[in-house]
Amino acid sequence: MKTYDAIIIGTGQAGVPLATKFANEGKKVAIIEKNKIGGTCVNNGCTPTKTYVASARRAFVAKNSKDLGIETKDVKVNLKKIKERKDEIIANTHIGIKKLFSGLENLDFYQGEGSFLSENSIEIKTENGKNKKIEGKQIFINVGGKTIIPKEYQKIDYLTNTSILELEEVPKHLIILGAGYIGLEFSQVFARFGSKVTVLQQNERFLKKEDKDVADEIKKVLEKESITIHTNAQNIKVVQKEKINISFEKDGKEQKIKGSHILISVGRKPNTKNLNLEKAGVKTDERGYIKVNQHFQTNKKHIFALGDCNGKGAFTHTAYNDFEIVRDFIFGKQKRKLADRIQCYAMFIDPPLSRVGINEEQAKQQMKEDKDLKIVQAFRPMKYVARAKEKGETDGMMKILINEKTQKILGATFLGISADETIHGVIDIMYANKSYKTIRDAVHIHPTVSELIPTMLENLKELK
Structure with missing residues (x-):
């Protein structure tokens, strides 16, 4: 069994720079990725979604510049071309990371799913069935998160924040379950692309984490773009026939809507289920997030958890800051800690x-x-x-x-x-x-x- 100074599970925004740091320090490091290299941000988060936001912005400006003295006609949205541009940006990032890894003498990259066999050993499951086992003195978990799909919706043909980015035709009527930040970004993007958009939220309070006047202003902005937002939508039921048929109760009355596509955006959860953390004795909370201290150590001090899977931040910038804190803890003066971070x-x-x-x-x-x-x-x-x-x-x-x-x-x-x-x-x-x-x-x-x-x-x- 090959032994490393460090094993990193996941190539997200904390994993890649951490692997690079270990390798540059002369340490032997293994980094494992079960999906596409680069993690959520590169593949189905910041990079692709902001690419779509940019295209949607261009469409909006083209259609809404009459008051500024600019008139245009026949603005067309080519979603296939927008997708191709997005794919090219992602592919170039993949090339960059792979080139980085190939240039690091002390780094081994493994394509497969990593899970614990013990607190120091990892099994890597590959598609060809040739599983590998490696050991590490220190292990770093950077596995990110994924969309929560409630049981009642699992049998319908739904979209997630990942699969919606693979569409090549603009949906006629996109229904979005959930009015969080991801759902609202997509609501405006596809409304600007030409979709009819309806957003359903169970909570009566829209964007309850924000001040009410701010939330009300955001709602007004979106509704000006013909996005329909239903708050306090209860007992949501979805039936898929030729179309997406949805019924829900609002203010004591039943309402029904039909759509061509449905995006489920009701929340996210950590990708910790298949790690076999119990074999390493690593503790999680009731939602599956890995418990960590101020330096992202788990209850096993040689095992660390960084990024979305630790529940301390769900953003690229917080994941990278996790890396900075861990880098200082291992290679620096141990002055940086989680409590210093301003959210x-x-x-x-x-x-x-x-x-x-x-x-x-x-x-x-x-x-x-x-x-x-x-x-x-x-x-x-x-x-x-x-x-x-x-x-x-x-x-x-x-x-x-x-x-x-x-x-x-x-x-x-x-x-x-x-x-x-x-x-x-x-x-x-x-x-x-x-x-x-x-x-x-x-x-x-x-x-x-x-x-x-x-x-x-x-x-x-x-x-x-």
């Missing part, structure tokens, strides 16, 4: 939503729990941002929350044009642990969206 994310609808730290509702809850805590807020609607007006895209708002006593920024929510980029000025100030006055007193370039951050910080109001 941030974006939803890439158009205009995008971006978040860092707490939102307004969480801030109010903290003040209820701590009567001595005073939080002030800076607020500005996008309709008062010159760059947004000039571009003709004024939906949204910007919020920044500040601890009045410490003058430190606690969080921000930006919804609007360029929000996914503009938020980083706030993120950097939070990581620098500096007063909000640092960015308030900075000189920003005009005309930009970012230049309004100092302006809005000059007018703070007590949060009540």
Whole structure:
């Protein structure tokens, strides 16, 4: 049985740089991948979906520029060509990673499914049945997650975030179960491609993790693009005949809709089921996420879990940060840890939503729990941002929350044009642990969206 200094299961955004680091340090490393190289981000996450978002944006601009003096006719969406462009970008990334691996003298790449035989040994199951067994002094799990498919929908011809990217014709009527970030991104993309789109959500509160005014604004934006959104849709039943037939109850009344395609986007779960973690004695929580400490060690200190499978973040940027923390723990000064991370994310609808730290509702809850805590807020609607007006895209708002006593920024929510980029000025100030006055007193370039951050910080109001 071949022995390695490190075995990495999965080639996601933490696995690839970690394997590279071990190899460059002169350590013998094995990396295993059961599917396509590159993980979720490369194959069915960020890279392909943002490629589609870009194409959808072009279609939207082409169809909606009359007010800016630009008129076009006969805008056509060629989904086959959009898919081909997406496939080419992914293929080039695959080539890049494989070239990286082939150039690393101390790295062995295995194509197959890895699972534990013991806390130091891994079996690699291959398609040709020639299974292999290897041992590792340290083992790193980076297996990602996948779509949850409820039992009642498993027998119908459904789409997931992966299979919808393989379509070559635009659906006539796309029905989406679930109004999370993935579902909403696809709702706008395919509405812009020309699909009729209906979104069904069981919760009465739309985007309950966001402030209500922000969620309401997002709903308004999507509905302006003829996307139908049903919240509080209960007892959803799906029957597939020639079409997708759905019935559900809303406000005590039964409603029925028919569609050509159905996308299931009700949540995700970790890819830990087939790892045989019990043979290694590695503990998981009730949802299957691997339990880890501040340095992503499991209860077995030589086994680590990085990325979506540890439940500490479901994003490419958090997975890469997992790698950075583990790299520092093994090869550095062991100063970095999970608790240092400030949670941030974006939803890439158009205009995008971006978040860092707490939102307004969480801030109010903290003040209820701590009567001595005073939080002030800076607020500005996008309709008062010159760059947004000039571009003709004024939906949204910007919020920044500040601890009045410490003058430190606690969080921000930006919804609007360029929000996914503009938020980083706030993120950097939070990581620098500096007063909000640092960015308030900075000189920003005009005309930009970012230049309004100092302006809005000059007018703070007590949060009540």
